Amino acid sequence: MKFQTIFKLTFFFFLSITITSLSSCSGEKDAEKTFSYRDFLPPSKGGRGEILLQMDSSKWEGDLGAAVRELYMAPMPGFPQPAEPIFKLYHAAPKKVNDLLEEYHSIFVILSLESKTIDSDILRKKFSKESLDRIAADTTPYLIVKKDVNAKNQQVVYLIGKDDEQLIKHLQANEEKLREIFYKTERRRSYLVAFRGGxxxxxxxxxxxxxxxxxxxxxxxxxxxxxxxxxxxxxxxxxxxxxxxxxxxxxxxxxxxxxxxxxxxxxxxxxxxxxxxxxxxxxxxxxxxxxxxxxxxxxxxxxxxxxxxxxxxxxxxxxxxxxxxxxxxxxxxxxxxxxxxxxxxxxxxxxxxxxxxxxxxxxxxxxxxxx
Missing domain, CATH: 3.40.1000.10 (Mog1/PsbP, alpha/beta/alpha sandwich)
Incomplete structure (x- = not known):
């Protein structure tokens, strides 16, 4: 009985301190903070200069995959031989992508709507049927860039077209633009490394x-x-x-x-x-x-x-x-x-x-x- 009384007194003492503390903080505007979902995202993962590519495995082995490799794994200009690639490109079949890979700092998703494989079906689920129908009827692919989808400081780029031929033409006609999208992100990451000491x-x-x-x-x-x-x-x-x-x-x-x-x-x-x-x-x-x-x-x-x-x-x-x-x-x-x-x-x-x-x-x- 004596223990219960002490416990109650202690509990109410700490409760009163907590309420007083919260009340005083509520009146201080400087202490207020508005949170968004981004504040609760995990930090993005992956090494410097890396891009995680999500696309149909059969497309990766074909002409479409070759066009992507030629774009992002081209040798760095002005480098000694053998030159290093502009980016490291890692292919991940959509059916093998887990939550950890979804937190990669740079993700490139390519979907050819002519494909009917399991991999492509998984990628289709990222978009509404109305959006896919509109893309399939268009003469050019759709390019969508999103920030912080599953992690902080993350960039996810979606390229969707009605078939391989359309996508390959787009990749070849927009080389600099498509590289620059990821290059700006990489420059920011390099800045954080260079200035980590102030x-x-x-x-x-x-x-x-x-x-x-x-x-x-x-x-x-x-x-x-x-x-x-x-x-x-x-x-x-x-x-x-x-x-x-x-x-x-x-x-x-x-x-x-x-x-x-x-x-x-x-x-x-x-x-x-x-x-x-x-x-x-x-x-x-x-x-x-x-x-x-x-x-x-x-x-x-x-x-x-x-x-x-x-x-x-x-x-x-x-x-x-x-x-x-x-x-x-x-x-x-x-x-x-x-x-x-x-x-x-x-x-x-x-x-x-x-x-x-x-x-x-x-x-x-x-x-x-x-x-």
Whole structure:
């Protein structure tokens, strides 16, 4: 009896504390939070650069599967041979997909409505009959992109067409668009890796004040050069990992924009060689940085860089002593407001490692740049 009395008193004591605590919190607007279903999703799974492909097993072995592999497993441009694929593509037959695989960070679902297999029937159940009938009657496939379907930071892309021929034509005609959908997601993932230790806000503010551009700088990067001349400049940042032999490098150069003749890949490479000879030297060997485009062709394309016209270049760099080399990625960006040309680049040195994930890390840093 005495124990029950003590228990009751203790229970009511803690209950009163809880009610008081809840009452005080309810009056504080700052403590209020609106939850959505996304807050309760598990984190997405999967390695860097990976796409989980869900499609009919027979289609995977046929021409449709070959078209998908050609699109996403093409070699990385500007990489040494044997080149690494742009993405790792893992095929999962729909009948073998479990809850764990449904939480993959990047999922590509392809459905050819002409297929009548068990795999295709499983995929059909993801859509209403009305939607499938409308797709079957259309002359082009349907592309649907969804975020956070079964996990946080997840992207699921659905491509549905009436038959294999229609889907293959769509894949071949929209290569860059279909790659870019997953590439943006991968760039974000690489950004989170590169900046997991935070930013160097002081240095970032100094560059904005002294050079007039913005760029986010991860912790761990050291300043190798800071040249500020009249209307031109050069900033060189490095993360040197001697223990593992994996160096990451980023630089920003700028000069006046005087002619459209400057807007070509060859002109960019010529400027890059000048920068290498002037600022990126190996004093121990008397060599400097150049490129290997005389041996291995470069890749270039015109792009929209956050609203500005730009030229993207991917190729291989080397020291003139032939003692070091690796892939680089650069962007020539036109700032018409300041009449400036910017060239921003990331390059890596990782002779005994796969290089794709590291080049994507420096790429994610470049995409924080603002003139």
């Amino acid at each position: 930013e160097q806000t002081g240095r970032m503010e100094r560059y904005q004040k002294e050079h007039g551009f913005k760029i986010s700088i991860p912790q761990g990067y050291q300043e190798a050069k800071d040249i500020n001349e009249q209307d031109s400049g050069f900033v060189f940042l490095r993360m040197i990992d001697n223990a593992n032999g994996r160096d990451r490098n980023v630089f920003v150069a700028y000069k006046p924009y005087t002619s459209q003749k400057q807007l070509s890949a060859d002109s960019v490479l010529a400027w890059r060689r000048e920068l290498g000879e002037a600022y990126m030297k190996d004093p121990d060997r008397g060599s400097y940085m150049t490129d290997q485009t005389d041996v291995i062709p470069y890749f270039s394309q015109e792009i929209n860089f956050k609203g500005s016209y730009a030229i993207e270049i991917r190729a291989l760099w080397k020291l003139t002593s032939n003692t070091s080399g690796g892939p680089f990625l650069g962007y020539l960006i036109v700032d018409e407001t300041k009449n400036r040309l910017y060239y921003i680049e990331g390059f890596i040195y990782a002779p005994t490692h796969k290089k794709r994930d590291y080049i994507r890390e420096v790429e994610s840093i470049l995409w924080t740049f603002e003139p």
